[in-house]
Amino acid sequence: MDIAGNLLIGQSARRGTNGVSYGLDAASGERLAPGFGGATLEDVDAACGLAWSAFDLFRETSLEARAEFLDTIAANILALGDGLIERCVAESGLPRARIEGERARTVGQLRMFADVVRSGDFLEVRMDPAQPERKPLPRANLRMRHIGLGPVAVFGASNFPLAFSVAGGDTASAFAAGCPVIVKAHAAHPGTSELVGVAVRQAVEDCGMPEGTFSLLFGSGREIGQGLVRDPRIKAVGFTGSRQAGTDLMAVAAARPEPIPVYAEMSSINPVILFPHALEQRGEEIAQAFVQSLTLGAGQFCTNPGLILAVQGPALERFVVAASEALTRTPAATMLTPSIHRAFEKSVANFSAHPHVQTVARAQPAAGANEGQGALFSTTVEAFREDALLRDEIFGAASLIVRCPDLQAMHALIESLEGQLTAALHIDEADYSAVRPFLPVLERRVGRVLVNGFGTGVEVSHAMVHGGPYPSTADGRSTSVGSLAIRRYLRPVCYQDMPEVLLPEALRVANPWKVNRLVDGKIELA
Amino acid sequence: MDIAGNLLIGQSARRGTNGVSYGLDAASGERLAPGFGGATLEDVDAACGLAWSAFDLFRETSLEARAEFLDTIAANILALGDGLIERCVAESGLPRARIEGERARTVGQLRMFADVVRSGDFLEVRMDPAQPERKPLPRANLRMRHIGLGPVAVFGASNFPLAFSVAGGDTASAFAAGCPVIVKAHAAHPGTSELVGVAVRQAVEDCGMPEGTFSLLFGSGREIGQGLVRDPRIKAVGFTGSRQAGTDLMAVAAARPEPIPVYAEMSSINPVILFPHALEQRGEEIAQAFVQSLTLGAGQFCTNPGLILAVQGPALERFVVAASEALTRTPAATMLTPSIHRAFEKSVANFSAHPHVQTVARAQPAAGANEGQGALFSTTVEAFREDALLRDEIFGAASLIVRCPDLQAMHALIESLEGQLTAALHIDEADYSAVRPFLPVLERRVGRVLVNGFGTGVEVSHAMVHGGPYPSTADGRSTSVGSLAIRRYLRPVCYQDMPEVLLPEALRVANPWKVNRLVDGKIELA
16 A cells, blocks of 8 residues: 655645654554654644635535535545555554454444435524514524534544544544544554545545645644644644643643634543442453453553442452453553553553552563553552542553442542543442432533443444543533534524525525424424 | 622522622712622632532423423512612613613523423433344444533623623523523622522522522622632533633633633624615615614623724715714713723723724713713724724724725625624625625624624524624634523433433433434434
């Protein structure tokens, strides 16, 4: 597969002049050809200029044209064939089956947003017809639709080289909303990024979209990434990554003369709560499933189960033994990058050395470079409460069991947690009355509450919420997965007494776009 | 009407101990009894504690109970009768008819949100049923609803002592979303605030809502207002006021350990664009309507027309003459407070003394204290472009005409404007082709584009947008007027594989709340 190492600025591929970086084979640590030229701030400026020029045209494309564009991106990604899979497996160290599954998810996600665009529901068309005879004052003729915010900067994620990178969820939802996108590729998978970027660029051309609809930049996160977020033509940011990088971008965005929204999906330890009856009845079985979820993809999921809460006692000890046995049998697994691997090792070492933390089990030792060896720890409520370090996410296959004296202590502990993406409850019918008081606090703390499962495996659908209160995300009012993600990049505009011929087609009485509308507050289906 | 000068902290009325302040008769500048004791940070803490305790209960009240609560607030405000009107007229200096109209709007707004709550559409219930047989992986049973963000701090606005203060739009929409509210009363109308506050408190009691659902604090904006925004139990802020105060609150909110959304409605000069044919045909008539809009309520509207754009020539000069004549006949009008009056005088003096600004006309001279004398200025495109001062909002009846050499210059000028709440186009059919290129830039710059009218007079309905890009508001993704305002205080929560009996009623298959639902992405009406 041809990979050139070029920046894609609109339709032009050009060599970046700001240093050279390489993708690495995650398993061996070896450099992969070619080198990627880094972008300069002039490249950022050029991409933003094109995106800005494209915005008014792109956002007014018909629903069908924009849907077709999303479908074409999906088709072009599939047309990359096995070359994409091979490069992505090499760069990420993730198993082929996972990457194939992730490609399917990425393509499915693009097609879902194509359908979302076709339906037109995201426009949220509202009409309050004029009431010229109303007393004491007549009512004007009011129409509302939503339009895109403007060009969006998207940051590729290390852990989803396809589904949350160049043509991932952020890009697909921003395109669907009518926003041009400039992607800052993640350094962990530049080759994968270029391949997908060329597929997107080709779709721009195939579908006759304006040139600046898409650009792809390689280079330093701090210089190029922050430069992008600072550019006045960028109107929103989609990011998945570390808390530090995310809050840095939030600060840059808030300090602009015109602050802009940052949708950063950052850190979460995803509490798993084992209720007494389920723990007693099915503790060993839950332990197996837990270790599978914990070690899936070397634990490199935002929804990885990093915290286990249960009431202390013999049932919990049986769970611990079963989980330990399962983890001990689990091989170490290649992590995404050497730096992620180093950070994992460092955090695990910190937990191991902690005076109030017990190392319960480790996975099999590493057999190669960058292999993360899963770790299971336990501690007490007091230690967990007193040391903020223990409440930090460890990115990788590590989890901490907190033994709670009783359900009240467990409840109080959950109330003290920061915002989380998910919480998973393991419960039987006999637990329901104990569960009820936990639901209000969980709703306040997390974006998704799940029962008898684990948060890994995020369905791309309409009712999904992959979001949650700060700091799990920068903005708990939104989701980054599922069809509602489109709303992040939209804002409402009202047209008052605008003549029909000047109105956007979506707002005309004759409803040429056949969209569902709220008329005088009542839904009228198309 | 009994006014005690007390803080309302939940159901308890207590005397604030942090200094004493008084309402003023706006027309005479005289103190009105009684004195209001200012809140301390301990009072803020007490109100936040109650609000936090109330949140889980209040947000789970049934749709009917919450709607009834909103309707009861409306009824209790009406039951205050003429005493409220008299106090409000005295404190605001606004005419009785205006205040009666504003009361009607306030009551109508509360009732509209009651209907919004009853419909349940704001919950945005979504269901993706389980697909246990799906390959390669089964799909879980997913349900989504929206819940309130948490307790909301609302800042009363000086210019809408009823419709955007204690029980105004921010409060009504936050209550509708299921959020307890703590209002920081505006110093311009403490008596009005207490009267309305008691009506709300009574509704809390009448309807059996939890005590902390509502509190009302008097005191310093900086100490008490920022203290509120800093409190970790406050999860969102509704504000209408100056750009300085709004951006100060944004900074406080962004610097919290957990940043929260601030919905600040701040400053806007609301361009009015006179297109050539309409100007030629109806310039004098438009001038009359313009001066009426400009001087309505002493010009103290966020949507006041502060900027007139037209192509220079004889038609514009006829407009200027007609507007000057109309303004010259208009009496000066009492402004809301001495400090607002002083700020108006100072800004008008700055414009008058500006070397590139011509004073076109003034209204009749002031006849009493705090009377603002309307002012109409004109300038050139060059001067407007070069001096940021000329692009600042003057709060009051002042407007600036910019003579543009041609439509291109007018277009470029609009492209250079900051975000605005509204833009008003005056057009005839012969202007339509000239109008078209202006629409994309206007959509990007404003929340509401209106034709052959003025932005003053904001309909409270479903298709209204009273919002716009920064700095007209802190968050252009939202509206503060109309039913969509409820969305500001909501966030989505997903429930995965949750047993029916543990699900919130709104999400149960049997649909006991009879809400419209999105099932597998398709709308199903109740």
